Amino acid sequence: MTNAVRLSMQGISKAFGGVKALRDVSVDASAGEVLALVGENGAGKSTLLKILSGAYVPDSGSMSIDGEPVRFTSPHDAHSAGVRVIYQEPEIVPHVSVAENIYIGDLPRRGPLLDRKALKENVRADLDRYGFGSALNPDALGSDLSPAQRQLVEILRALIRRVRVIAFDEPTSSLSDVEVDALFRLITRLREDGITVLYVSHRLPEIFRIADRVTVLRDGATVGTKSIADTDDDDLVSMMVGRNLTGMFERSRHEVGDVVLSVSNVVNDDVHDVSFDVRAGEVLGIAGLVGAGRSELAHALVGDEQIHSGSVTVGGKAVRLRSPRDAMSAGIGFVPEERKAQALLMDRSVRDNITLAVLDNISKVGVVDRGKERRVARDFVRRLNVRTPTIEALVANLSGGNQQKVVLARWMARRPRVLILDEPTRGVDVGAKAEIYHVINELAADGLAIVVISSELPEILALADRIVVMQAGAVTGELSRRDASEEAILALAMKDDLATAAGGRA
Amino acid sequence: MTSMTKSTTPHTSPSTADQRVGGGRRVLDMIGVQNLSLIAALAILVAIIGIKNSNFFLVSNIQTIGTTVAIVGVLAVIQTVVMLIGGLDISVGSAAGLTSVISAMVFTSTHSAGVGILAALGVGIAAGAFNGVVIIYGRVNAVIATLATYAGYRGLANLISDGRAQGYTGTDSVFVFIARGAILGIPTLIWILVVIALLAHLLLRYTGVGRNLYAMGGNPTASRLAGINLNRYVLGCYVAAGVIAALAGIMLTARTGSGQPTSGSQGLELQSITAAALGGVSLRGGKGGIAGTILAVLLLGVLENGLTILEVNSFWQDIAQGFLLVVAVVIQQRRKGVRAIGLP
16 A cells, blocks of 8 residues: 555654653554554653653653644543544443443533434444444443453444544454454455554564554664565564574573472461472472462461461471561561552652662661662662662553563562462563573572463463463472473463363463 | 651652762652642641731740640551551540540549549540450451440440540649650740650661551561561551540640540541541551651641631631641642542
8 A cells, every 4th residue: 555654653652650652663654554563562652652642641652543633641642633543442431332432532422312213223333334243232231241342342433433543452362263353354445445554563473364464663763664565573583582583581590499488278267278399499399370379378387367277487496477577577578469569669760669679678777778778779789780770760660571570589588498479480581581580490400499480381481490370279290300391381281271171282 | 846857758768779869859759749738738828828917926925825736746656657558547535525524533532643644544544455456356457446436435434434624633733744844945845746646657667667557557568478467557647646545635634634525535536537638648558757747746736726827717627627637648649649539
């Protein structure tokens, strides 16, 4: 298609408290074109979308639509200019019908009253026009909609008004295959109608299926734009990471020491009769599907959830775990699954976050020794290569990977004997991931007993010396590093299902 | 008080790594935007009132302002601490009334100011502990819990005092010293505020306890997982609020010469919350400091004094106060970037 440029974003930069999220990013898209935006987590995709949607105002740069300069300072501005961003979880009014949700803001009226009949007819017509008559019931309540239907409502909200640019933010992450097909049919149709579609995703197969061109972002800058015919998976990945991914992480192996953490027959609300040992210098992986009780086990081991029966010993000494404080005193450190909700003080500095668990060690008669505190913080910022302008920067302004390093630093500063890591690299970009793996490796070499819970099988396989697999709160098997493979882990993770249903992997 | 305005945002102390930040910027960071605007507002207010009536600048008037803000000031300081952990204490005014009555009545029957003061402090501890226990073990929202005791403590004060002023402390040397005494030419009441504010400031800024208070206000889950005993801190904060309320009650007794169940303490909860919010303490907890609160207390004190001097109907003062609370919270929300309600 050789249409004129519809959307042009030139030289966009945006910084959050010294952290540059976007540096001189330029994106162009024509009418009737699907432009994919790819990049690792933290590459700046979401920031760019938020600027497009008017949620953020860029520090510099210019935008134009159909050659006309525009400046969005609120989502409303973007809507008036015909720009819509469809987020993964659109805002839906739960207690009103789909029809009202779609027409919210300009409901048809007869005098002062809502014209229900006209509303229903309009929505019917819209749904049929876009081929969603069977997917969405206009009378259903907002609260009853699936994620896919919510997106659909948001898309229809856009389509009933004059729309020129639609951007999708990781639209397929919560959709089933059938729904993905329907979405792609819709996108094809939007393209035929001459609408510009921006498609943000990290799923490369989808991009090759739907996009005309692809723009790659890395570390907040544009790496390049390619026509989809001129590129392939490997090419895009190397543009995204800036290096080839061939050298997969390999841990150094060494002799393990005595048993440090011993868990026997632990039972609580979600965990049944779990036993395992972890030795000094050893990394134990805990694998399983979502809901297998892995996080619940971790919370029990750090005193955050009550253990009904069974025992836990650290260094041969039985410990009573009534609160996280007890676990800390026993030498257990814990990096939880959700760093924002469970670990970080977002409004506080990197320094405050790193030293939170060691304040008693760096205080004299209750008064924090600021010099010591800064030394500790700087030391770990350097050791873990936390990318922050200063130790006083707010944690909220760091990228996911650097935030995770801050959480890791908090517990390393505590010098625990056992470190439990729940999904240590979730939402972390590839670069930071490798750095975190190296840190785990070093900590194990220093003689820590480490437990890694992860849903990513390659991660477990790369890190663990031994792997315990759980299903429905119980251990279904243990694999040595030699015997472990993705297939073997999955077979154990779905042991019960496989026993009842015929067939192999899901 | 000027010494405190310099140290407001506890997370922006200069470090060697910050050296590329310019000097002007550093001063701004240290004072904080919030406090700077409070200082500006205070200066403008003083200028306006001063131009209209130069009596405002009389030493006696400045002292009046100082002694008037002392009682609400100590309560605003402790309200700041309670709000930092994400709580709220609506019962401070009622508890002050209750302890005021207790101090005067115990003084009357024992003829000892010391015993009266100790009794008031004891009742304050009990009142605060009750709040804390209800909030922690009853799992009751702090607003509801202290709203209930706001009514309860007030009722109790009226019950034991029969709804009337009790005792006469105007001849006792201790109470007279609290009410009208001075050290180094500065009234005792002001000293009490300065000491309490300074203690709270040092606690929040320099101690591990202070850090933990900020941490649990910012993210309770993270704080628990980092080994902080949340219950102990919550209980401690409400007990401290009870003690300070008792102190305010004693100051009230001394100033009026008798135990007052409601007069003088009514509205102190609103004033203390307004001052803390205006001073930049986040209603969600985890953000703010004593310096901002003290500036806000001064602002409110000057405003009240100015309205009186300029002979504005006193009902306007209530309206102004309510309005300021709304403004303070709106500013907070705006600064936090909270979107207006509704669909994007």
